[in-house]
Amino acid sequence: MLKRYNPQSVPVPARSSVVQIGETVAKQALLFFFCLLSVLFSNAQNSDSIMIRRIFEQALTKGEAYKNLEVLCRDYGKRLSGSPGAAGAVAYTKKLMEAYGFDSVWLQPMMVPHWVRGDQEMSFYINSKSEKKPLTICALGNSIGTEMIGLQARVIEVKNFKELDSLGRKQVEGKIVFFNHPMDQSKIWTFEAYGEAVEYRWAGAVNAAKYGAVGVMVRSVATSLDDYPHTGTMQYIDSIPKIPACAVSTLDAEELSAKLKLDTSIRVFFRQNCEMLPDVPSFNVIGEIFGTEAPKEFISVGGHLDAWETGTGAHDDGSGVMQSIEVLWLFKTLGIRPKHTIRAVMFMNEENGGRGGKKYADDAKAKGEKHLFALESDAGGFDPRGFFLPGR
Ligand SMILES: [Zn+2]
Incomplete structure (x- = not known):
């Protein structure tokens, strides 16, 4: 069963006309969302279908991911690790998640390479x-x-x-x-x-x-x-x-x-x-909604915040970042309280070093954090077709 807090009725506005990427970003956020639901609520019941309908309507008619993606690309398009744009993107996504009222928003510090073109x-x-x-x-x-x-x-x-x-x-x-x-x-x-x-x-x-x-x-x-x-x-x-x-x-x-x-x-x-300058400090940006039954067990969704400065990083990987934030936003605005803690993680330095992913993994290991599932979106903001789990 889904647990709710602050029950509220969500009016259904007229279907807005959004461009394709906006729809696909919303759909990918939905895919993320339902991946989580399948883990969290394997015995979904009838009342859940009503909630699922509301989630669809909320994401497809009121979703904010596309609007947020526009800001990220417009104001922080050049955001390769170590750049002023990357620092701005860190501050922007932190502020955005704080404004959404997530239970916890924090920065995970690390040193990153600083290559300039x-x-x-x-x-x-x-x-x-x-x-x-x-x-x-x-x-x-x-x-x-x-x-x-x-x-x-x-x-x-x-x-x-x-x-x-x-x-x-x-x-x-x-x-x-x-x-x-x-x-x-x-x-x-x-x-x-x-x-x-x-x-x-x-x-x-x-x-x-x-x-x-x-x-x-x-x-x-x-x-x-x-x-x-x-x-x-x-x-x-x-x-x-x-x-x-x-x-x-x-x-x-x-x-x-x-x-x-x-x-x-x-x-x-x-x-x-071009040249490689000395490493500089930077951050992963993490937002959380605490779990009601197992707050120390985590499910994460994420994307990488850095992007090459030859473009604006909309597909790679601004859409992954904004979809991840949108997942938590859906939980928050619909009043769904998860059993496990849900994290949205904006990884830094995926493009030319992978330091953010490594830092996240190292810290999780050091703290003994139990992760039930982690999903990253980094294949472009297209229609979602599923996800894959490469194994060794
Ligand atoms: Zn990427």
Whole structure:
């Protein structure tokens, strides 16, 4: 049975016209909500169906997630870890949950990486006739910059690490390695294709540097052919020289690949002055509604608060954040009192370090907190189709 406090009647307003993302954000909040209900109230009874109807109506006609998402994206769009935007997003979501009157709202402190992109990146290729053609690039997160004058070298294209290994140091040393691994369009579940292609973004620089490469250009990890290179994180290993890494738009990757088939003497120039600054303090933001029967047992929903500064982070992952807050808001506004404590967690630094997730897990372990279930939304604010539990 659902337990209620402050019973109130909820009038049903006319269906408002909201744009698609607003509806899907509301639907995802509902998915979150009912995942929790299925855990909390496995023996749902008739009276619950009335409450469930009210939850639907509340979420779909009065939901606030979309409005809150708009504020987050508009005022704190550039919110990569360590940035003023990230600090603003922490303060905003804390204040928002306090205003909603959740039982407890608090910050979980940690140190986070502080990588900055710097000036607009620049790139072009030069063919054997000394003609220059521009390439649209962006630095990969955590990458070092080039020298101020930029980096220019012969370029060698590979599809994968196996091909890189077969070329070896003799053909790679002193060159820029161009990883041209398109996402597999035949995959219905696009995250599978993403997982295959993202390897080159994540580990391309390390693998190329082993053979003496001086830089790495990675085809933007995207299904569409366009001129908007996607950033994303990459890693270095201390024992291997660090070389600059950037993403090139899928359209320019196609062009560069086609030109290289005709002219192997092509050289690529790119310049980026991104850099990693010292770690800075930041926070996970956590809101709670206390459980009536087992307040020390937790069910959490969450998303990550940081976002790349090349966009506004609406899908990745502002929607996950606002859906999570909306779950608690639904409990609160409908007067549903859960048996277990429900948390909405805004994780910091998912994009280029994962420090927030680690801090949450470490603290939960140190405090001996029992978590019954934890659900994160980070697959975009689309129509909810379910959730998955990867296991090992
Ligand atoms: Zn994400």
